[in-house]
Amino acid sequence: MALLKNKLFQLLLVILVLQGVILYLNRPKEGRIVLRIPNNQGIEELWTRGEHLIASEMGRGYHIFEWGNLGAAGRTLPTLYSPSLLLPDERILSVKEKRGLVFENSPGRTLWIPMDERADEVLLEADASCGLIVAVCRFDKDAAVEYRFSRVDLEQELLLEICTLRGERDFLLRKVLAVDGQESIFLAGTKGGRAYLGAIDLSEKALRWEKVYPEETEFYTICFLADRGLLFAGSRDGAVSQIDAADGQMLKTIPLVPPRLEKTKLRTIQRVVLSPDRKVLAASCDPSFFLVDIDSWQLVRKQQVSHKIISGVAFSPDGRYLATSDIRGSGVIEIFDLTK
Numbered sequence: 001m002a003l004l005k006n007k008l009f010q011l012l013l014v015i016l017v018l019q020g021v022i023l024y025l026n027r028p029k030e031g032r033i034v035l036r037i038p039n040n041q042g043i044e045e046l047w048t049r050g051e052h053l054i055a056s057e058m059g060r061g062y063h064i065f066e067w068g069n070l071g072a073a074g075r076t077l078p079t080l081y082s083p084s085l086l087l088p089d090e091r092i093l094s095v096k097e098k099r100g101l102v103f104e105n106s107p108g109r110t111l112w113i114p115m116d117e118r119a120d121e122v123l124l125e126a127d128a129s130c131g132l133i134v135a136v137c138r139f140d141k142d143a144a145v146e147y148r149f150s151r152v153d154l155e156q157e158l159l160l161e162i163c164t165l166r167g168e169r170d171f172l173l174r175k176v177l178a179v180d181g182q183e184s185i186f187l188a189g190t191k192g193g194r195a196y197l198g199a200i201d202l203s204e205k206a207l208r209w210e211k212v213y214p215e216e217t218e219f220y221t222i223c224f225l226a227d228r229g230l231l232f233a234g235s236r237d238g239a240v241s242q243i244d245a246a247d248g249q250m251l252k253t254i255p256l257v258p259p260r261l262e263k264t265k266l267r268t269i270q271r272v273v274l275s276p277d278r279k280v281l282a283a284s285c286d287p288s289f290f291l292v293d294i295d296s297w298q299l300v301r302k303q304q305v306s307h308k309i310i311s312g313v314a315f316s317p318d319g320r321y322l323a324t325s326d327i328r329g330s331g332v333i334e335i336f337d338l339t340k
Helices: 002-025
Strands: 032-036 043-049 052-057 061-066 075-078 084-086 092-096 100-104 121-126 133-140 144-153 158-168 172-178 184-191 194-201 206-213 219-225 230-235 239-244 250-255 271-274 280-285 288-293 298-304 310-315 321-326 332-337
Touching: 043 321, 043 332, 052 310, 084 121, 092 121, 121 172, 133 172, 158 184, 158 194, 158 206, 172 219, 184 206, 194 219, 194 230, 219 271, 230 271, 271 310, 280 310, 288 321
Parallel strands: 043 310, 184 219
Antiparallel strands: 032 332, 043 052, 052 061, 061 075, 084 092, 092 100, 121 133, 133 144, 144 158, 172 184, 184 194, 194 206, 219 230, 230 239, 239 250, 271 280, 280 288, 288 298, 310 321, 321 332
């Protein structure tokens, strides 16, 4: 009996210690809020739409939170197919088996927009209002790659061909950016072993310009400042470049990550996003985010996060908070108060 009591006491002690560890790990930290999404596959992207913070889970749907009430539980909109696009009315446009586009979460209206040919990869991109939706199909040939760009017309249920780009097998697009009110979509990636940017003119249905940048190995992410006609491109080499969106000329570069890190070799700038007032650029590279003043082109803040790998970055509507997310299955969204 004494032995049983001793075993029970040890078990109770272990439980209390584990609870203490969990409470310690989940304790509030000054200047930050942590949201946790259980049983997830990793939070791939974050963005702000109106007063909502939206998190897209890899291949499984969307989690929607209220910026004004982050303590409340979020809503979840699951998906069956990937990639997908969450529309402003909360319908979900998805690519089904790389053969066509369908609606999910759309009571009363079905949709089937077939693709002419099954692609090796399909991307869905849209501007903030989803007034412009672009489907990008990648086809891997024997010694080449072909990207076909089409505009998605949901009313007529059509894919309207824009143009086709071709390159060697190392031609890889990491980001396709559609912007509200613009007659261009911007491309970032790698071509010929070096960083690549391009712009497609939607009205002309043709490539307006493309450039390869020998000083960088790859551009991984981009954002666009419309009123100044500037692109900001984050590279695999730990730098952010300021680009003239009219012709692709590189104007300035700021290195954010040193060539050698003590604990990691990761130097990829995963995301670049603009603050709501368009004065600050946020860039992320595991395990930190960086804030750059656009006018002075100086680093004004570097902040380490508690998770890896930073896959999503989003400002709150008032610019006070910055959210970052973990692409691993931890389900962590960490939100920082930038006034502290």
